[in-house]
Amino acid sequence: MDYILGSCMEHLEFVIDEFVDEVELAPNIVRVTEFTGDDQERPTRCLLCEKPVEFILFK
């Protein structure tokens, strides 16, 4: 994965905005339970608030 961010339930919109600002593309979004990528790459804390990740945004 080239770029990956994590979001809690509350901050998905904020994290999407950060993602789009950074890579200028809409992210793929999956539930953390459905993430099939490398666990080493998977964020464990929300970008904004440090709560456990509920959504993974990636490209």
Ligand SMILES: [Zn+2]
């Ligand atoms: Zn959050």
